[in-house]
Amino acid sequence: xxxxxxxxxxxxxxxxxxxxxxxxxxxxxxxxxxxxxxxxxxxxxxxxxxxxxxxxxxxxxxxxxxxxxxxxxxxxxxxxxxxxxxxxxxxxxxxxxxxxxxxxxxxxxxxxxxxxxxxxxxxxxxxxxxxxxxxxxxxxxxxxxxxxxxxxxxxxxxxxxxxxxxxxxxxxxxxxxxxxxxxxxxxxxxxxxxxxxxxxxxxxxxxxxxxxxxxxxxxxxxxxxxxxxxxxxxxxxxxxxxxxxxxxxxxxxxxxxxxxxxxxxxxxxxxxxxxxxxxxxxxxxxxxxxxxxxxxxxxxxxxxxxxxxxxxxxxxxxxxxxxxxxxxxxxxxxxxxxxxxxxxxx
Ligand code: SF4
Numbered sequence: 001x002x003x004x005x006x007x008x009x010x011x012x013x014x015x016x017x018x019x020x021x022x023x024x025x026x027x028x029x030x031x032x033x034x035x036x037x038x039x040x041x042x043x044x045x046x047x048x049x050x051x052x053x054x055x056x057x058x059x060x061x062x063x064x065x066x067x068x069x070x071x072x073x074x075x076x077x078x079x080x081x082x083x084x085x086x087x088x089x090x091x092x093x094x095x096x097x098x099x100x101x102x103x104x105x106x107x108x109x110x111x112x113x114x115x116x117x118x119x120x121x122x123x124x125x126x127x128x129x130x131x132x133x134x135x136x137x138x139x140x141x142x143x144x145x146x147x148x149x150x151x152x153x154x155x156x157x158x159x160x161x162x163x164x165x166x167x168x169x170x171x172x173x174x175x176x177x178x179x180x181x182x183x184x185x186x187x188x189x190x191x192x193x194x195x196x197x198x199x200x201x202x203x204x205x206x207x208x209x210x211x212x213x214x215x216x217x218x219x220x221x222x223x224x225x226x227x228x229x230x231x232x233x234x235x236x237x238x239x240x241x242x243x244x245x246x247x248x249x250x251x252x253x254x255x256x257x258x259x260x261x262x263x264x265x266x267x268x269x270x271x272x273x274x275x276x277x278x279x280x281x282x283x284x285x286x287x288x289x290x291x292x293x294x295x296x297x298x299x300x301x302x303x304x305x306x307x308x309x310x311x312x313x314x315x316x317x318x319x320x321x322x323x324x325x326x327x328x329x330x331x332x333x334x335x336x337x338x339x340x341x342x343x344x345x346x
Pocket of ligand 1: 080081082083084087088089090127128129130159
């Protein structure tokens with residue numbers, strides 16, 4: 001095997017016999033800006049070329065054998081007034097889900113301890129609110145403190161934040177705030193009508209303004225075109241002042257009772273392409289293989305790791321849908337020679 005293929009600094013130049021997508025231009029601050037046709041040109045590359053490039057970029061920034069394990073706990077389930085077409089927690093759809101109240105400190109502490117014992121380094125808490133009230137934010141801040149006391153990174157996803165909320169969560173020790181863009185701007189209205197794209201961008205700006213790291217990604221397989229997948233990735237890669245530190249890429253989980261329940265499956269290789277394009281356009285981000293892993297074969301998950309995914313949601317529940325169980329995940333990582341990331345950072 002040529003040694004340059006083993007080097008983290010391997011060039012992406014040598015292997016192509018076709019038009020090369022242009023590198024993203026830089027803005028005045030020197031930050032790369034991607035336009036949609038250039039991102040789509042990455043999607044359109046021959047599969048092996050795309051994976052080669054993605055793996056090469058991945059090795060420049062990360063240990064390619066390391067995968068972050070994040071656990072996701074629903075701390076307040078169901079009863080959400082939003083109408084996201086993929087979500088069983090919306091009050092607009094009858095999915096048989098029972099709504100619950102915000103979990104207390106003791107239950108969250110126990111769950112955090114279990115997650116840590118199972119090897120997770122990041123603990124994400126999800127609450128099905130459109131936008132938390134002040135008292136909700138104070139209560140979640142208490143949960144954040146609890147998670148931090150257990151020695152885990154803390155992440156929360158609570159919906160749209162008002163002025164001052166991100167600061168309260170930051171002061172409690174929150175490391176990341178998750179707020180997904182979900183789709184391309186021109187597809188958003190097909191899936192969600194109770195808020196618009198700008199609402200999402202406003203919350204992301206508040207999170208950034210408070211100095212909390214951003215976890216932001218999207219969902220593919222909702223009926224969008226490849227161009228729209230490229231437009232979602234371009235939006236994420238171009239977020240100012242920088243792309244998100246964590247980028248969850250979800251494959252639609254079709255839940256009976258939701259409007260997207262009968263959506264045709266996305267070709268698994270198109271999902272792998274989406275991971276690869278996210279890796280190339282956001283080289284330093286943790287790209288997370290998120291919802292939809294349970295429906296993916298081991299071979300497809302392995303391709304996702306080759307394409308640059310280096311974080312997974314781990315544990316029995318992914319909010320309200322299933323997730324491969326801990327032992328199966330550990331077995332897969334072992335089979336692939338991958339190791340859980342230890343400690344904090346990134
Ligand atoms: S995705 Fe979030 S905001 Fe949308 S309905 Fe579900 S819980 Fe509510």
